[in-house]
Amino acid sequence: MAKAFMGVRLQRLREERGISQVALAKSLGISPSYLNQIEHNQRPLTVPVLLRIHSQLGLDPQVFSEDDESRLIAEVREVLADAGSESISTAELRSLAANMPAVARSILELHRRARSANDRADGLLGALGDQQRLPSFSMLGQHEEVRDYLNRRHNHVEELDEAAEMIFRDAALTIGDAAPRLAQRLRDKHGVRIVTSSGSDTGADKHRYDAATRTLVLADFLRPGQQAFQMSFQLALLEAGDVLDALLRDSAFTSDESRRLARMGLANYFAGALTMPYVAFLQSAEEVAYDIERLANRFGVGFEAVCHRLSTLQRPGMPGLPFFFVRVDRAGNVSKRHSASDFHFSRVGGTCPLWIVYEAFSQPERVLTQIAGMPDGRSYFWIARQVVSGPIGYGRPQKTFAVSLGCDLRHAHRLVYSRGLDLTEPDASTRIGLGCKVCERRNCAQRAFPSLLER
CATH class of the missing domain: 3.30.450 (Beta-Lactamase)
Known part of the structure; x- marks a missing residue:
């Protein structure tokens, strides 16, 4: 980590926890004047001090990630350009992203809402002009909100990985052949019956769950690995509901529809984590030099599923x-x-x-x-x-x-x-x-x- 000047961010975190500058300096083993200089960007936030902050406040070091800062700079530059703002220097954008990230993200959120409003207006004009039924307009902004949530987490949800690994062990699943055991767990533990359909019962979807009859209908074209993924998705809703609810409570989504979309996205994440458990998948990826087709064959899933899973391997202490x-x-x-x-x-x-x-x-x-x-x-x-x-x-x-x-x-x-x-x-x-x-x-x-x- 390069020396980083992130004093305003540190000051905000300290004030949110109601800790005085003197008290924090004492817990970090530095002088109050030194901490004051850090908070006013007269001294950099170095690795030793960052590690002490992590230990004393329980903060994820990613709070001060320079990768997050780079992405935030690029996103703010783009939305300001789209809004027609005058050219803003990289130095100004870096200062905003480093010292006031909450303000920078608020700018992004305002831009997202403005785009959603424009889409709504365009759709309304088109619908009135064609004298057709008014469509739903808000989906684009809601999808963006969910994507932003996952990107802020670096597309890694440790809570779901841990829950999936626990179920993988408890159900005695087999890598590459998990479908039979998953079907057994759904039947024995939840009373869910699994049937296949040629398409009339699932429509364009790969699966449909009837809660009244506790029946999971899977499309007949799904291969065994894809069947396992769809069963894992349903298992997420049945067994990992508390984990999903906790994640959604902490997410600050702005609408019920965003929360619904996020719940589906997180359940899909869980399905990938259950069919491709973190440690075994990462070890296999390193072993075959990230050969996607070999990984797909070993874990019984498709090319796209492997690509998606590879983008989630950011466990602290064991990253891909x-x-x-x-x-x-x-x-x-x-x-x-x-x-x-x-x-x-x-x-x-x-x-x-x-x-x-x-x-x-x-x-x-x-x-x-x-x-x-x-x-x-x-x-x-x-x-x-x-x-x-x-x-x-x-x-x-x-x-x-x-x-x-x-x-x-x-x-x-x-x-x-x-x-x-x-x-x-x-x-x-x-x-x-x-x-x-x-x-x-x-x-x-x-x-x-x-x-x-x-x-």
């Missing part, structure tokens, strides 16, 4: 690589995006068309790689592949997406996909951006819109 995960369709719609690091997905406009994830649609079944250089000078390593899900059979429509997993270039040598590539050659990288509307590159032949940053 800090990945970012994204799923898009052919039209460029981003339906999933999660980050365990400081990488920032754009909130404004689309993504960059030069990104390897879009090339995956033209080369099905192949895992593609890309070294991508960003406008801020940082470089990342990406892999991407097309995935298909849904019913099997003639005339039964399926869903097609491209999924991509990325990490900072300094970690790329640990991935099997980097073998044979020159990771040190600057000319080997593709110059991409976060999206045309917020990209600083002036000479890009693929630019679709003027940059908001050039106003």
Whole structure:
């Protein structure tokens, strides 16, 4: 950790706990004048002092994470540009993110609400013009709120990992073949009957639960690993409800719909943690150099499920690589995006068309790689592949997406996909951006819109 000037953040945390400056200085073993200098950014917050703060106040060191600060800077810069604000220097943004992160997040929340209001107005105009029934408008903002919650946690929910590991041991589940034991646990402990359906009982969903008859209906096209995932999802709602409720109480979501979406997202997290338990999955990932297809085969799940799980491995003291995960369709719609690091997905406009994830649609079944250089000078390593899900059979429509997993270039040598590539050659990288509307590159032949940053 570099020396960090985060005095206002420390002062706010101290005042929230009702601790005087003198009392905190005494508990940390430093002089009140030294603590006063830290709080006024005249001295940096060093690692030894940070560790003492963690010990005395029980604070997660991530509270002072510089990765969080970098992401916050990028997000605030973007929303201010979208709002038409005058150019604001990086130094000013860094000062805001480091010293007043709550204010910075409030700006992001106001922007999210403004976008939701604009979407509502656009939808209302369209509905009135077409004389059609008024649609529901608020889903976009609510999805963003849930994503922001997970990203603030670096896409890692330790409480659910621990609960899943406990059930994995108690149910004597087998890695790669968990479905039979899960079905037995649902039947014996909860009286849940499992049946399969050709689709009429599940519609477009992979499963449907009838609480009145205690019947879990699974789509007939699900493979055993996918069946295990859907059973684990239902088990989360039946056995980990208290954990889910506690997480939602502490989340400060602004609406019932956001809480509903978050509950479903957290139940899906639990399902991934139960079918791919943390320690065994991380050890396997390291053993095969993060070979996604080998991991999918070993744990009996799909390519996308493995990518998603890899983006959650941030347990303190036993972290995996800090990945970012994204799923898009052919039209460029981003339906999933999660980050365990400081990488920032754009909130404004689309993504960059030069990104390897879009090339995956033209080369099905192949895992593609890309070294991508960003406008801020940082470089990342990406892999991407097309995935298909849904019913099997003639005339039964399926869903097609491209999924991509990325990490900072300094970690790329640990991935099997980097073998044979020159990771040190600057000319080997593709110059991409976060999206045309917020990209600083002036000479890009693929630019679709003027940059908001050039106003």
